[in-house]
Amino acid sequence: MSDDDEPSKQLQSNLRDSISRALSTRRPLLTHLNADTTWLLSIPNPPSSPSANGRTYWHILVDPWLRGGQSDVAPFFSQQWHKEPSAVQTIEEVEDVIRGIEEAARVDENDEAQETIIGVDCRSDDVDVEQIREGESWIDAVVICHEFTDHMHKETLLEVRKSVPVFAAPTAASRIRAWKQFEFVAEIPRFKGDWRDSSRAPLPDWLGLSRVAYAGADLLYYHQAIMVTFGMKEAEAVIYTPHGISPTDLEPVAKADPTISTLGLLHGLQDIRLGAQLNMGAHNGLKVQRLLKAKYWIGTHDEIKKGGGIVSWFLDRKVITFKEAIEREKEEHGVALKGTWLEDMADVQFEALRNGESLILE
Structure with a gap:
């Protein structure tokens, strides 16, 4: 196993250990996607209020920076790289992780099926094509807290499907809109x-x-x-x-x-x-x-x-x-x-x- 593969293996192992209990308790699942500050927050949809996404969880991707460097102002001023490869390297792999969680939720009474779906490769021929239509994403929302590029990492964000809504701090929202990449970009309102x-x-x-x-x-x-x-x-x-x-x-x-x-x-x-x-x-x-x-x-x-x-x-x-x-x-x-x-x-x-x-x- 290469060093680059190790975080991904660790992620899959932890998900296998966590998903059964998360499903039985109907509690949120928080997953660290790199060694820094990229998170996946999966919140259960209330049984009394079915979500429009038609899934067990509402999945929020926070400050995605998965690979490559980041620089603010100019490289000569500030430039950084992850010291440890991220557990997932692409948005496609994030999609696979979420799909695995949702597939496990559909078969949570069958332990053998869970092991098949939440494995090294979450992609499966058994995926319900009705669960995600062409052009849709397993990511329900992206949240960006700052305009600094270790939080608002353009190269990573451009991998996210255009249909995914993006919620961001004011300056970050303005800059992301200028990319003309996403159909919906909104400022996160101040709590009052x-x-x-x-x-x-x-x-x-x-x-x-x-x-x-x-x-x-x-x-x-x-x-x-x-x-x-x-x-x-x-x-x-x-x-x-x-x-x-x-x-x-x-x-x-x-x-x-x-x-x-x-x-x-x-x-x-x-x-x-x-x-x-x-x-x-x-x-x-x-x-x-x-x-x-x-x-x-x-x-x-x-x-x-x-x-x-x-x-x-x-x-x-x-x-x-x-x-x-x-x-x-x-x-x-x-x-x-x-x-x-x-x-x-x-x-x-x-x-x-x-x-x-x-x-x-x-």
Whole structure:
């Protein structure tokens, strides 16, 4: 087996282990498609509200950058490559993964059939052609949080079918529209207290996409979050903030009406500076976690990539583990764990999902 094949094998192995339980619990499935910050979030369609996509899950592809380099401004200024090959190398392979999940959902009572469909090659002669018509995609939506090309990677995005709706932060949406590649490109609306306001077609009415950011606080909206909210009577959310966000900016989520329960927080551990703060790191993540009380904290955007250009000479990166961050907080505040808010952190399920791993958000 070549080194390039290993992440793909790992992905298939993890999906085999996860899908049966995900189907039985009807809970979201989160899959890390590279070592950095490309994710597939598969959210079950509520039985009481069948989705227009006609499938078991609604599949959201987040910040896809699968192979090749990325550069902002110019290569001499900043250029990066993945150090580890992505678990999937093309959008076609992403489609195959999703198709495998959906096929497993259709035959979840037959373990032998699952092994056939979720294997090394998800493509199968048994695929129901009615499940996906010509020109359609297994990807239900693409979400882009920033215009920087490690999030808005043009070469990867141009592989996505034109019919797939794209939801992006304002500047990213404007640039993507200029490519004239996609039939639908929309700005992700700012969260204003009621997540239902962000549930707009072509999204199903039980799912909303919103952007959490303080107006005018950050010109580039660098430190913001994308919130995927879902549910009927009781809403849950997965909050994705690859560069971190001020806890103050997240207070509207904690005070939302109707109430939002944070199921998953995707926030990195590394503190990265280039003069100004880029990635806010583990200590900020602890403050955010204290506010949101997310059931799962998942690390993201922590890949140490191969870099070149002027920027690589001046990056100040501090690699901090979750445990080290907890210990640092205890030292700085001069408190013991027991009887303080830090004690709650002992129950946080922190997950450092590697390239190709998946997690059921139960």
